[in-house]
Amino acid sequence: MGFLDRFFKEPSWGVHPDDHKRPAADVPLRILPTPSRVYMPLQQHVGGAARPIVKVGDRVLKGQLLAAASGNISAPIHAPVSGTIFAIGEVTAPHPSGLPLTAITVESDFKDEWIEAPTVSDPFSLAPEDIARKAAEAGVVGLGGATFPSAVKFALGKRLKVSTLIVNGGECEPYLSSDDRIMRDFADQVVDGVRIVMHAIGAKEALVGIEDNKPEAIAAMRKAAEPYGEVKIRPVPARYPMGSDKQLIQTLTGKEVPSDARAAEIGVLVHNVSTCAAVHRAVRHGRPLIERIVTLNGGALQNPGNIYAPLGTMVGELLAFAGLKETPARLILGGPMMGTPLAHDRIPLVKGASGILAFNAREAHRPEAGPCIRCGSCADACPMGLLPLEMAARIRAHDLEGAETFALSDCISCGCCAYVCPSHIPLVHYFSHAKGELAASERSKLRSEATKRLAEAKMARIDRENKEKAEAAARRKAEREAAKAAAAQATPQTQGEPA
Amino acid sequence: MSLNFAAPVAAPYANTPNSTTRIMVTVMLALTPATLYGFWLNGWPGIYLWITTIAFSVLGELLFLRMRDKSAGDVLLDGSAVLTGWLLAASLPPWAPWWIGAFGGLFATTLGKQAFGGLGQNLFNPAMVARVALLISFPVQMTAWVNPPHLFAPGALGPLDGLMVFLKGYANIDAVTSATTLGFGKTELSRGVDLLQSAAHSPALSGYGLRPGSLAETSAWLIAAGGIALIYMRIISWHIPVAMLVGLAVPAAILHGVDPAHYLSATTHVLSGGAILGAFFIATDYVTSPNSPLGKLVFGLGCGLLTYVIRSWAGYPEGVAFAVMLMNALTPIIDTYFKPRIYGRNRKGAPLAI
Numbered sequence: 035m036g037f038l039d040r041f042f043k044e045p046s047w048g049v050h051p052d053d054h055k056r057p058a059a060d061v062p063l064r065i066l067p068t069p070s071r072v073y074m075p076l077q078q079h080v081g082g083a084a085r086p087i088v089k090v091g092d093r094v095l096k097g098q099l100l101a102a103a104s105g106n107i108s109a110p111i112h113a114p115v116s117g118t119i120f121a122i123g124e125v126t127a128p129h130p131s132g133l134p135l136t137a138i139t140v141e142s143d144f145k146d147e148w149i150e151a152p153t154v155s156d157p158f159s160l161a162p163e164d165i166a167r168k169a170a171e172a173g174v175v176g177l178g179g180a181t182f183p184s185a186v187k188f189a190l191g192k193r194l195k196v197s198t199l200i201v202n203g204g205e206c207e208p209y210l211s212s213d214d215r216i217m218r219d220f221a222d223q224v225v226d227g228v229r230i231v232m233h234a235i236g237a238k239e240a241l242v243g244i245e246d247n248k249p250e251a252i253a254a255m256r257k258a259a260e261p262y263g264e265v266k267i268r269p270v271p272a273r274y275p276m277g278s279d280k281q282l283i284q285t286l287t288g289k290e291v292p293s294d295a296r297a298a299e300i301g302v303l304v305h306n307v308s309t310c311a312a313v314h315r316a317v318r319h320g321r322p323l324i325e326r327i328v329t330l331n332g333g334a335l336q337n338p339g340n341i342y343a344p345l346g347t348m349v350g351e352l353l354a355f356a357g358l359k360e361t362p363a364r365l366i367l368g369g370p371m372m373g374t375p376l377a378h379d380r381i382p383l384v385k386g387a388s389g390i391l392a393f394n395a396r397e398a399h400r401p402e403a404g405p406c407i408r409c410g411s412c413a414d415a416c417p418m419g420l421l422p423l424e425m426a427a428r429i430r431a432h433d434l435e436g437a438e439t440f441a442l443s444d445c446i447s448c449g450c451c452a453y454v455c456p457s458h459i460p461l462v463h464y465f466s467h468a469k470g471e472l473a474a475s476e477r478s479k480l481r482s483e484a485t486k487r488l489a490e491a492k493m494a495r496i497d498r499e500n501k502e503k504a505e506a507a508a509r510r511k512a513e514r515e516a517a518k519a520a521a522a523q524a525t526p527q528t529q530g531e532p533a
Numbered sequence: 534m535s536l537n538f539a540a541p542v543a544a545p546y547a548n549t550p551n552s553t554t555r556i557m558v559t560v561m562l563a564l565t566p567a568t569l570y571g572f573w574l575n576g577w578p579g580i581y582l583w584i585t586t587i588a589f590s591v592l593g594e595l596l597f598l599r600m601r602d603k604s605a606g607d608v609l610l611d612g613s614a615v616l617t618g619w620l621l622a623a624s625l626p627p628w629a630p631w632w633i634g635a636f637g638g639l640f641a642t643t644l645g646k647q648a649f650g651g652l653g654q655n656l657f658n659p660a661m662v663a664r665v666a667l668l669i670s671f672p673v674q675m676t677a678w679v680n681p682p683h684l685f686a687p688g689a690l691g692p693l694d695g696l697m698v699f700l701k702g703y704a705n706i707d708a709v710t711s712a713t714t715l716g717f718g719k720t721e722l723s724r725g726v727d728l729l730q731s732a733a734h735s736p737a738l739s740g741y742g743l744r745p746g747s748l749a750e751t752s753a754w755l756i757a758a759g760g761i762a763l764i765y766m767r768i769i770s771w772h773i774p775v776a777m778l779v780g781l782a783v784p785a786a787i788l789h790g791v792d793p794a795h796y797l798s799a800t801t802h803v804l805s806g807g808a809i810l811g812a813f814f815i816a817t818d819y820v821t822s823p824n825s826p827l828g829k830l831v832f833g834l835g836c837g838l839l840t841y842v843i844r845s846w847a848g849y850p851e852g853v854a855f856a857v858m859l860m861n862a863l864t865p866i867i868d869t870y871f872k873p874r875i876y877g878r879n880r881k882g883a884p885l886a887i
């Protein structure tokens with residue numbers, strides 16, 4: 035059947051939304067003037083929040099460490115501007131909850147004085163561990179959106195002897211073009227970063243997957259990679275979610291990542307093009323990750339395009355720089371397919387923010403959800419081969435375990451199903467809810483198991499103690515009786531003994 | 534500057550321009566050529582039957598929505614009730630009396646659909662539920678075929694005469710009754726006349742549709758063209774139509790090859806009755822068919838085979854409606870056993886080996 039599908043329907047998964055990438059992608063990169071204050075959240079990555087090492091009133095240089103990594107999976111935070119620490123307090127998190135997040139506020143002195151940084155002229159003479167250490171110290175995390183600390187992935191790749199580095203230049207999300215821009219404008223940095231990452235993980239080759247809707251980026255990258263045979267530029271069909279790790283691996287290598295395994299276990303590791311450029315800057319120039327290219331796009335903006343901005347810049351300042359035509363009907367951090375809704379614009383730019391979208395009312399319009407007509411569009415679109423309609427039907431009936439039998443946990447929340455649904459059912463919303471509930475019940479199950487284990491251990495201990503006490507008492511009693519008996523026996527003996 | 538937004542909604546923030554209404558309307562457009570052909574072939578009574586069936590189908594939906602305290606406007610706009618009525622009308626004898634269309638239309642959307650909970654909830658195809666109910670309740674009216682002069686041809690009924698036939702019946706108009714190829718063959722076989730002898734008198738079969746039959750079922754090519762257009766537009770997939778026609782044609786070809794005196798040819802089977810309409814428009818109903826490609830193939834094959842079995846050995850000359858309904862009942866089971874393979878897992882759902 036899969037074989038017939040190939041003739042009748044190619045590719046067999048995903049959706050093809052209107053990409054809205056141009057004209058924003060073609061506008062030359064603009065540099066944001068240094069903002070007066072930046073707000074650096076301590077948690078901009080997967081893992082433990084960074085631990086502040088500065089005090090209010092301290093003077094810091096651009097690139098100076100503000101907060102150190104804490105724990106095995108964590109990343110440090112550096113000052114995006116030079117100036118003084120204004121406050122260590124709370125800002126709204128770039129998260130749908132809008133909950134507060136601790137952040138270090140730096141007031142800029144507008145001097146942009148860089149901290150002295152060690153440069154390395156030949157990173158390939160360094161040991162792989164040193165590259166990982168430098169990336170870790172620079173606070174480099176996955177810039178494709180996952181924000182997983184890169185050094186941890188390097189170590190994993192090294193340990194599992196990864197042979198192929200997949201470089202993700204897919205950028206399949208509509209509206210976004212920050213990766214496109216970095217490949218067009220800084221192709222040399224990206225390719226150098228790719229080679230450094232290859233060295234760090236010991237990979238033999240790198241496959242750079244770029245969607246074929248970015249011909250300029252492909253040309254620039256081909257030119258930059260020309261001297262290096264091991265870095266192969268591979269255009270891939272423009273199809274959402276091509277930029278998802280599993281789908282890109284499958285497209286470029288033909289391999290599938292087993293559902294219970296990590297990509298590294300089948301010999302591949304995926305890094306984003308922007309991450310590679312960040313690794314280049316971190317290793318060669320000792321520059322920490324304090325700036326990034328962010329796409330500002332959407333119908334509510336006057337001058338959409340890509341902006342090079344310090345991290346910690348308030349979203350409102352970026353919007354003002356791009357010019358607002360009208361009050362946006364919706365603000366999104368990231369792309370429209372998997373992005374995060376922002377409650378307001380007083381939220382700082384973080385490491386994983388590839389785009390900020392200001393939608394006008396027409397773009398933000400979501401039709402009313404209707405009943406499922408079982409058309410199966412969602413199942414056809416699902417890049418994981420799941421049955422969203424069946425899972426949603428069960429979640430609606432509060433049958434979360436039933437939904438799990440359809441491999442709900444394999445859902446990558448890409449949004450293809452909800453995008454393609456002719457009844458506009460918010461399927462991802464259903465799945466997020468169910469995953470949250472299942473995780474919570476899993477946690478409470480673990481907790482009650484732990485409690486049960488402790489209680490049982492206590493009972494066992496009390497039993498043991500009681501038994502020991504009883505045994506001790508019995509022993510003592512026996513000893514006493516034995517002594518008594520001995521005494522009783524001894525008495526007649528003495529009596530019977532001749533005087 | 535300060536902005537505030539209402540409660541968040543989960544991503545994605547983009548949606549397809551497609552909608553349920555658009556799907557229903559596209560299917561109706563695909564049905565239009567065959568329907569217009571049916572109008573031309575059968576004259577005014579057929580047109581009135583079509584209008585009446587759809588009207589009562591919508592009325593049934595409306596009544597039930599009222600009873601369920603649902604707002605009727607949005608639901609009626611989705612077009613599903615119109616399509617149900619249309620498909621039912623397409624499968625009715627074109628000169629059937631008005632109450633056949635009215636009863637069938639009401640039955641389809643009330644007991645066939647809304648009683649299960651409305652759009653997307655029904656186990657059986659509503660149009661086929663109504664057709665089977667009619668066939669069992671009114672076998673005479675449901676198997677009375679006509680061969681009238683075509684619309685606008687000399688001797689054809691005008692709009693008013695057509696209306697009279699539609700409302701009062703056509704017992705007094707002679708020389709129009711006819712039989713279908715399937716029905717004629719079956720009747721003759723039951724009299725002991727085998728197909729080789731009866732073939733000479735059998736009503737001619739025509740791929741273009743110039744033959745007696747249900748309102749919009751006769752023109753195999755126009756229906757198939759509409760169906761192929763739907764496949765091209767990805768409204769339906771090719772799996773069910775292809776599997777159903779294969780399931781019907783293969784046993785027909787084999788048995789006809791072995792014993793042509795008792796078994797009709799594969800061409801006759803495919804071009805007769807509701808086979809083509811069923812394969813492209815009825816069996817492919819989203820709500821009542823499986824949703825994995827493999828499941829669709831199984832479902833289609835089942836529809837085809839059962840149609841063949843019913844036509845060849847059961848009491849009724851035509852079996853598409855029964856076959857589709859029997860397979861509808863199996864859809865949940867097919868869906869349970871034929872799921873798509875999940876990325877990173879084998880067919881059984883276990884993770885792939887590294």
